[in-house]
Amino acid sequence: MTAVDAPTANPVPRPVTDHATKERRAAWALTAPALILMVVILLVPVIIAGMLSLTNYSLGNESFDWVGTKNYEKLFTRSTYEKMFLATLTYVVTVVPISVGLGLGAALLINSLGRFREVYKTIYFLPVMATLLAMAIAWEFMLHPSIGMINRTLEMGCGTFLENLWPFMAEGCATRFPVWLGDKRYAIWVICFIGIWQGFGFNMVLYLAGLTSVHRELYHAAEMDGAKSAWERFRLVTWPALGPTTVFVVTISCIRAFQVFDTVEAFWPQGGGPNKSTYVMMFAIFEKGVQQNLIGIGSAITMLFLIFVMFLTLIQRWLVERKVHY
Amino acid sequence: MTRDWWKHLILILGVIVVIAPFYMMVSYSFKSPGEIDRGEGGFFGRQELMVDERCVKLRDPSRDDISTATDRFPGQSDSEIRDALLAEATAECSMRPVVFNYTKAFTEAPLLRYLLNGIIVTASIFLIQVVVALPAAYALAKLKFWGREAVFGLVLFCLLIPVHAIALPLYIMLAKLGLTNTYAALVVPWTISVFGIFLMRQFFMTVPDDLIDAARMDGMGEFAIVWRVMLPTAIPALLAFAIFSIVAHWNDYFWPRIVVTGNRDLFTPPLGLREFKGDGDGSFFGPMMATATVIVAPLIVAFLIAQKRFIEGITLSGMK
Known part of the structure; x- marks a missing residue:
């Protein structure tokens, strides 16, 4: 469309070499801004973090000392950081399988429906779109020990058969229901729950897209071969066909899970939760590196974080290349 | 449909959990502090007129105010004028909770x-x-x-x-x-x-x-x-x-x-x-939820209007 109104001059064909040089120059001119920014914004910081993790640097100080691997030793010996790894690992190991499982479950259910598919899809996707910080504050109100909707709903169950059925209920009615965010037994699970709540719709949408690519004939073929039950059909046809989607969904869920921050900071601006039970890595980087100006430690955590994330992505790429269809 | 009832049951349970915080956020942004405290009023609250205490306090009549107002209330004692002025202020500071919450959201913070x-x-x-x-x-x-x-x-x-x-x-x-x-x-x-x-x-x-x-x-x-x-x-x-x-x-x-x-x-x-x-000192739930609603709303509304495009855009990273 735009080619038409361009000036139609220069009909003489230029020599080939001249053209090649021109193309090369243009190519470098076109990629230069991106290239420079990539180096300055993505690569240089990684190198800086790597170097600073070996120092005791603080912003504002003129000089610093090289301390070798001391920062890393601290990470692996102090109990604070043990709690950090525990919280991060608990979060990732809980949120990833459950949000992937729920995403797959919801996708399968929705895909098998005739009506209302779009309605469910839209609603389940809402948390993905919403500002997580705002929703964290909404959840905080829901979890408020006295006026929150959750404990109010639980209180309604008092005096009913639920009390006999469910020890948690009996205990809550007899004394009181948990304070959720203030209780170190529940805090990390609340964070996990919100992570799942926010993320499973994303996985569902990816699985729904993956399901449209499963061929109908495969189901017929499987039935011919004696796969009678729905479970057999799922195991033999759907699950293998969703392999690539699963690899991708698991990786991206992992990377997102490692980066959990908003909810933790919103609930406990200081310290990372009751007894540091929700002291996740991103929060640790923020607290140590930015708030307390302990750049060395913060950089060491950053490096570990990068290694985890890169490792995960490399596994994903390897899996995608190796066994796209297993 | 009848055969699928259990699927709908599960999915609707999921919908309740997913929607709950949104429901609460929007609902609280409509309600008065009292209704939030006591958990009454359904989704929209009763929208009874409420008095903004802070607004009344700011308009607390001073001696000057009373002396300038003597023209309007001829033949009344100072304390009577004071009460009349206070009543006026209270009337002007009364508003529906929803109005209160959203005006506070925009005036308390920029x-x-x-x-x-x-x-x-x-x-x-x-x-x-x-x-x-x-x-x-x-x-x-x-x-x-x-x-x-x-x-x-x-x-x-x-x-x-x-x-x-x-x-x-x-x-x-x-x-x-x-x-x-x-x-x-x-x-x-x-x-x-x-x-x-x-x-x-x-x-x-x-x-x-x-x-x-x-x-x-x-x-x-x-x-x-x-x-x-x-x-x-x-x-x-x-x-x-x-x-x-x-x-x-x-x-x-x-x-x-x-x-x-x-x-x-x-x-x-x-x-x-x-x-x-x-x-917030804790009594500001209404305006805070109004702020949250205002911040979340643009993307959610845009999403509801152009769902297909949004889902495509957000899941871009899933394309190979």
Whole structure:
């Protein structure tokens, strides 16, 4: 469309070499801004973090000392950081399988429906779109020990058969229901729950897209071969066909899970939760590196974080290349 | 339908859990503090007139006010005039809870400013990303040059680095340059979208070479080709990328939290909400939820209007 109104001059064909040089120059001119920014914004910081993790640097100080691997030793010996790894690992190991499982479950259910598919899809996707910080504050109100909707709903169950059925209920009615965010037994699970709540719709949408690519004939073929039950059909046809989607969904869920921050900071601006039970890595980087100006430690955590994330992505790429269809 | 009832049952239970915080957020933004405390009033609250205590206190009549008002209340004692003035103030400070909550949301904190900042930051990020990524993607897809493979390899490598993960060294660099607490700090780290380069390159690979050759025949330079030939063909992909980028940066909290400290004029919407929460003495649930609703609403409304495009955009990263 735009080619038409361009000036139609220069009909003489230029020599080939001249053209090649021109193309090369243009190519470098076109990629230069991106290239420079990539180096300055993505690569240089990684190198800086790597170097600073070996120092005791603080912003504002003129000089610093090289301390070798001391920062890393601290990470692996102090109990604070043990709690950090525990919280991060608990979060990732809980949120990833459950949000992937729920995403797959919801996708399968929705895909098998005739009506209302779009309605469910839209609603389940809402948390993905919403500002997580705002929703964290909404959840905080829901979890408020006295006026929150959750404990109010639980209180309604008092005096009913639920009390006999469910020890948690009996205990809550007899004394009181948990304070959720203030209780170190529940805090990390609340964070996990919100992570799942926010993320499973994303996985569902990816699985729904993956399901449209499963061929109908495969189901017929499987039935011919004696796969009678729905479970057999799922195991033999759907699950293998969703392999690539699963690899991708698991990786991206992992990377997102490692980066959990908003909810933790919103609930406990200081310290990372009751007894540091929700002291996740991103929060640790923020607290140590930015708030307390302990750049060395913060950089060491950053490096570990990068290694985890890169490792995960490399596994994903390897899996995608190796066994796209297993 | 009858056969599927159990599926609907499960899905509806899920819907309840997913919707609950949204329901509560919007509902609280309608209710008076008393209704929130006691948990009454259904979804909309009863919308009985309520008195804004602070507004009344601010209008507490002084001696001067009383003496100037003697004309209006002839033959009354000072204390009677005082009571009359107080009654007036109370009447003028009464309003429906929904009005109270939303006016407070916009007057207690500069919410409009926050929203404007959000727009400025997300829009500049997206525009710069396109200006940087599009030419590079074109060169990588359609031009032959020595080093192309190396550049593309670098793009693939950089895809491994999440910007949030390197926030600390980026923060140090910006601090060294004296750029913290500026718009630049909010925008700069996001100006390079390796994902955008990758995505647009994959898209440009599918554009026929004939189109470009024809443009060259017409005497267009490579720069002109990028903006006048490639850009128009890339509109659908760019739209999806726009949604991806805008949603991510409107909702981002981590990075603004690091580089903006204290300077309210630079707060993005999530930061503003965070400060609102920090300020609140607990009785401000209504206005706070009104703020949250205002911040969440633009994207949700846009999403409900153009669901297909949004889902496409957000799940972009899932395309191979």
